[in-house]
Amino acid sequence: MTGSGFETSKRTQRRYRAEKRFKALCIAALTLAVVFLAIFFGDMIRKGYSAFAQAKIQTEVTYNERSVEIPLAAVGEDVRKLVSRGWLRLIPKQVEANPELMGRTITRWIVADVQVDQYLKGKHHQLDAEQQAVVDRLVEEGRAELGFNWTFFTHGDSKMPEMAGIKSAVVGSLYTLMVTMLVAFPIGVMTAVYLEEFASDNHLTRLIEVNINNLAAVPSILYGLLGLAVFINFFGVPRSSALAGGLTLALMTLPLIIISTRAALRAVPDSIREGAFGVGASRLQVVAHHVLPLSLPGILTGSIIGLAQAMGETAPLLIVGMMAFIPDYPTGVTDAATVLPAQIFTWANEPARAFAALTAAGILVLLAVLLTLNATGVILRKRYERRW
Structure with a gap:
């Protein structure tokens, strides 16, 4: 074997060894993540099943x-x-x-x-x-x-652990998320459609795009401060209400919906647009009759994931006062309300030991809802997405 051939063989062997080490590190990292996840779920089940x-x-x-x-x-x-x-x-x-x-x-x-x-x-x-x-x-x-x-599901909060339940928190969460999606979904989709299909490519639109991407990374507690300043202090929305919480979460969810909607719109081939233009359709007709329906699965997937993210938020809702003691469930979006993450946070600070099991049980319910929402988003994407 010549010198150059020997050197090439050694480099090849080093490369293979480096690949094996990298593969081993990846497997170790994945195993560690699975172990931590198993420990977390095991601990929650161990503490919460008795509730x-x-x-x-x-x-x-x-x-x-x-x-x-x-x-x-x-x-x-x-x-x-x-x-x-x-x-x-x-x-x-x-x-x-x-x-x-x-x-x-x-x-x-x-x-x-x-x-x-x-x-x-x-x-x-x-x-x-x-x-x-x-x-x-x-x-x-x-x-x-x-x-x-059954009390855990049919009663609201209580200072007595045996009578405490999540009903008021669940109803409050539903009202809050309803307000969130009614505000964030249409505004987010229309904003994305305008930026992607109608707006000119200039410095202003690029600046808007950069700011939208940056807003998606802003800490959620800052949205709580914004909601407190704008919706409660300026517009007079009732504090601790699902309306205040929903509007605050809508601000936080908007960037995610806009980004996912733009990605779904970009995934539609230009040939669809060109074909529609070729038969005399206007730009609005092209978007409304062809592009938007074809991108709807991706839009719904992003919106559901945004909804799941809003469901698990606590920090912005603490700022707008959704930490109130709510024994009875709210009957409207302006009534005092709390949400499931805030209820869990409240129980975690209770001194009575029985509340520890309720806290873990509440976490299990919240995780089940979040996993269901994320799984729904994945199933919709897999079932309805089109490959061009």
Whole structure:
């Protein structure tokens, strides 16, 4: 083998070794990411699965004037210290909603106190020996058990962990995202269509494009400050409302929708436009009848991803006051509301240990929604996209 051939062989071997090292580093990085993701999900599931179970006690509930005035009198003395006072406070509302209950005694399963719940789940509790004996007896009699925690999905926030739920936060999130998309989607799509199809290529449009790209990288908390200054302080939008939160998130989502819409419009071949122009269509007809329909899958994908990003935001909503204690769900976009990420943040700061499980359960619900939205975007793109 000649000298030059030997040197070439050595360089080739070094290149192959470098490629193998690079491949090994990539695999190690991917493995590390998967491990961290598995640890995160495992930790959330370990902490949060117990929140989907709730302790309940079967007892007779008496509906009369005394129990309406003093709800604790509605249940027997043997379980008065074991049932949730939050559930008992609902008795006047139950009678108001169903007056036929007055004067009746009904055997019902009612929510147990948080300490009973923790005891039945084998966690730290503050029940004394006598109360533990009563709970054990109720379990043996089939009058105390762990069932599915419907309260978590049907109730709003509460200072009592056993009565706290995500209903008000979910409704507030829906109102907020509805406002976000009603504002951001049409404005974002029309802006992208104008810049891509109608605007001239000059210094002004290039400056606008650069600023749109820069806005997509601005920290979200700055959008919260902008929303506070513009929508609340200047326009007088109610603070802590879904309207204020939705408008703020719309500002944050606009750049992403504009960028994704422009990319979808660029993906349509120029031959489509030229063919439409060739048969006498105007530019508006070309865009409305040909370009926009063909780019719609990409536009919807980008919008759904933007919606998922807005769903997981907390910082801008903290600035506009959507951290209020909301036990009842809002009935309109101007009512005081909170969102699921803010609700999780609130529970994470509660001192009671039971709120830790609620926090993890809320995170699991939020992750499920976000993964569903992102998966929907990917499925729509794969199903409807066209390859030219």
